[in-house]
Amino acid sequence: MKLRRSVWLSTAALLLLVVIAGCNRRIPPPAPAPAPPPKPLTEDEIFQRKTLAELNAEMPLADVFFDYDMSTIREDQRPVLQRNADYLRRWTTTRVSIEGHADARGTAEYNLSLGGRRAGAIRDYLVSLGIAPDRLLAVSKGEETPLCSEETEACFQRNRRGHFVFTAK
Amino acid sequence: MVIAVAGGLAIAVADTTATRTLQDAPQQPSEVAVVISGDPGTPPRYAVPDFVAMNPEAADVAKTISQVLWDDLAFEREFYLIPRDTYSTIPTARTAGQIPFASWRELGADGVIFGSVQRTGNNVRVEIRLFNIRTQQSVFSKEYTGTATNPRLFAHIASDEIHQQQRSLRGVARTKLAFSSDRNRERVGGTVQNRDVKEVYVSDYDGANSRRITANRQLNIMPVWSPDARSVAYTSYRRGYPDLFIAMIYDGVQQEPTKGGTQNWLPMFSPDGTRIAFTSSRDGNAELYIMNRDGSGIRRLTNHPAIDTTPTWSPTGTQIAFTSDRAGQPQIYVIGADGLNLRRLTTAESYADRPTWSPAPFNEIAFAAQTGPGYDVKIYDLATGVTRQITFGEGSNESPAYSPNGRHLAFTSTRTGRGVQVYTIGRDGRGLKQVTREGNNYTPSWSN
Numbered sequence: 001m002k003l004r005r006s007v008w009l010s011t012a013a014l015l016l017l018v019v020i021a022g023c024n025r026r027i028p029p030p031a032p033a034p035a036p037p038p039k040p041l042t043e044d045e046i047f048q049r050k051t052l053a054e055l056n057a058e059m060p061l062a063d064v065f066f067d068y069d070m071s072t073i074r075e076d077q078r079p080v081l082q083r084n085a086d087y088l089r090r091w092t093t094t095r096v097s098i099e100g101h102a103d104a105r106g107t108a109e110y111n112l113s114l115g116g117r118r119a120g121a122i123r124d125y126l127v128s129l130g131i132a133p134d135r136l137l138a139v140s141k142g143e144e145t146p147l148c149s150e151e152t153e154a155c156f157q158r159n160r161r162g163h164f165v166f167t168a169k
Numbered sequence: 170m171v172i173a174v175a176g177g178l179a180i181a182v183a184d185t186t187a188t189r190t191l192q193d194a195p196q197q198p199s200e201v202a203v204v205i206s207g208d209p210g211t212p213p214r215y216a217v218p219d220f221v222a223m224n225p226e227a228a229d230v231a232k233t234i235s236q237v238l239w240d241d242l243a244f245e246r247e248f249y250l251i252p253r254d255t256y257s258t259i260p261t262a263r264t265a266g267q268i269p270f271a272s273w274r275e276l277g278a279d280g281v282i283f284g285s286v287q288r289t290g291n292n293v294r295v296e297i298r299l300f301n302i303r304t305q306q307s308v309f310s311k312e313y314t315g316t317a318t319n320p321r322l323f324a325h326i327a328s329d330e331i332h333q334q335q336r337s338l339r340g341v342a343r344t345k346l347a348f349s350s351d352r353n354r355e356r357v358g359g360t361v362q363n364r365d366v367k368e369v370y371v372s373d374y375d376g377a378n379s380r381r382i383t384a385n386r387q388l389n390i391m392p393v394w395s396p397d398a399r400s401v402a403y404t405s406y407r408r409g410y411p412d413l414f415i416a417m418i419y420d421g422v423q424q425e426p427t428k429g430g431t432q433n434w435l436p437m438f439s440p441d442g443t444r445i446a447f448t449s450s451r452d453g454n455a456e457l458y459i460m461n462r463d464g465s466g467i468r469r470l471t472n473h474p475a476i477d478t479t480p481t482w483s484p485t486g487t488q489i490a491f492t493s494d495r496a497g498q499p500q501i502y503v504i505g506a507d508g509l510n511l512r513r514l515t516t517a518e519s520y521a522d523r524p525t526w527s528p529a530p531f532n533e534i535a536f537a538a539q540t541g542p543g544y545d546v547k548i549y550d551l552a553t554g555v556t557r558q559i560t561f562g563e564g565s566n567e568s569p570a571y572s573p574n575g576r577h578l579a580f581t582s583t584r585t586g587r588g589v590q591v592y593t594i595g596r597d598g599r600g601l602k603q604v605t606r607e608g609n610n611y612t613p614s615w616s617n
Contacts, residue, residue, distance in 0.1 A: 069498075097409060097410075105542075106499075106520070106522075107499070107520075107522040107537050107567055107568070108390075108567065108612065109391070109478065109479045109492070109522050109523045109568070109612075110478060110479065110492055110494075110499045110522040110523075112448070113448065113455035113478045114476065116455060117454065117476065120453075137410065139409065139410045139411070139432070140411065141406075144367065144388050145388070146365075167409070
């Protein structure tokens with residue numbers, strides 16, 4: 001079934017090419033000056049052209065997750081922070097706000113401090129991996145900006161997170 | 170930006186209780202008791218029929234004032250208010266002289282309110298009298314003049330005055346609530362995730378006349394009133410991190426006492442309004458600090474690697490209760506405002522936060538305690554060390570805040586299943602009232 005569809009698609013694509021080629025033959029183009037193919041942008045140039053909002057929308061730094069009422073960096077989250085640190089080392093002009101979030105099971109008041117402790121733990125870990133502390137601002141968001149609101153462990157886990165927002169690049 | 174709230178409506182009051190001779194009411198004996206009592210062991214029973222509109226333009230105002238006055242007089246539970254839908258058989262009195270005392274007596278009333286409203290343009294003159302059914306005497310008689318902009322205020326003033334005269338009680342009908350809400354949920358554009366916006370609102374104690382006082386489309390949370398009820402301090406993320414702001418709501422002026430790059434949250438005014446206790450991470454982790462209202466004289470109150478947060482002042486301003494997880498889980502502690510004499514209060518709770526010290530004469534601390542999947546409001550009596558429970562597992566009940574007379578608590582609950590809403594309840598756990606209904610509403614503070 002799959003094979004037959006791909007054969008059909010190839011046939012359709014070929015037919016389309018023939019038609020386009022046919023069109024081109026009927027209207028001969030003016031003698032083209034052979035333009036040099038555009039030089040592909042370097043990684044740095046691509047990065048420079050992005051706005052801060054575009055960079056944030058791509059979310060190159062992954063969220064880090066925590067256990068209930070805990071702010072220690074979990075074993076399974078260390079590779080995530082390692083990759084985030086690699087990115088920050090590659091793009092040395094970036095500055096990030098590290099948001100510490102809590103799930104809604106604690107009180108809103110206490111969670112403002114718990115989120116701060118999580119953000120601080122992430123900052124300390126990144127500093128231990130060689131990132132300059134003045135590029136990192138740890139900010140608690142408490143339970144004020146949840147990603148979901150269901151009363152399930154899956155949702156609680158999504159909300160117990162450290163999230164990264166670029167503030168400069 | 171602070172949105173200035175229109176100043177308290179100017180209402181002139183004239184006490185006509187003693188001076189006015191009622192032409193159409195029996196002459197008042199000079200030594201009659203002013204206080205209306207009920208049957209022995211029961212609260213006095215009051216009736217508040219619709220006020221008389223002296224001209225057709227006054228009809229709406231008259232209806233509003235009488236309905237709000239019924240609610241206000243019922244709120245303190247010092248009087249039993251006879252339900253208004255049982256008045257239909259009672260003949261309507263156009264003047265005080267027509268009050269059908271016998272009919273009201275048959276309905277079991279001990280006191281009846283007679284009110285009249287005259288409206289000229291936007292000006293109203295409201296006359297409110299309280300009659301003792303048994304003696305047929307007017308024991309309270311006031312004339313109020315003001316604008317028709319906020320008719321509820323006439324009822325609030327009269328209710329507070331009647332509570333003062335009849336029960337020597339400071340009513341709360343003119344007090345206000347501050348809270349944060351996402352009711353006008355506005356999304357901040359251009360960011361990675363949908364960021365919730367919360368703004369600070371103030372409303373009357375019953376939830377009416379709610380007005381937004383912040384407009385920066387960020388998180389503006391955990392507002393608290395200054396003791397003079399003219400300012401609201403709150404935590405805002407307008408600079409990208411939590412910091413303290415004070416909105417002088419009647420002047421449209423904003424103050425930033427901690428401005429300067431440190432992170433600060435959960436401000437709480439001292440009872441005399443001169444100092445602010447708050448939580449800050451300026452020295453590494455969440456600790457308590459005290460400063461003067463203008464931000465000067467900051468000093469650190471706690472020093473522990475655990476979280477210390479959510480301060481509340483004792484009525485004398487000499488002690489501060491707060492939350493700390495230094496023993497593992499969040500628990501309530503008390504420390505002197507001088508940083509000495511730390512002691513732990515809660516020992517039987519798995520998780521306790523948001524202590525709120527009652528005003529005098531009560532000597533207790535309300536807090537939110539984990540009782541299952543959610544929280545309930547409990548009250549710790551400082552004299553006996555006994556804790557009593559106010560809410561019982563209907564939804565999650567958090568963030569208690571005392572009324573200025575100490576008889577009520579505002580708190581938030583998820584009990585309706587329709588978001589987080591603000592409620593008020595008596596300190597005895599009775600008299601629950603829902604205050605907010607729109608969006609989610611958090612962390613109420615009750616003004617003086």
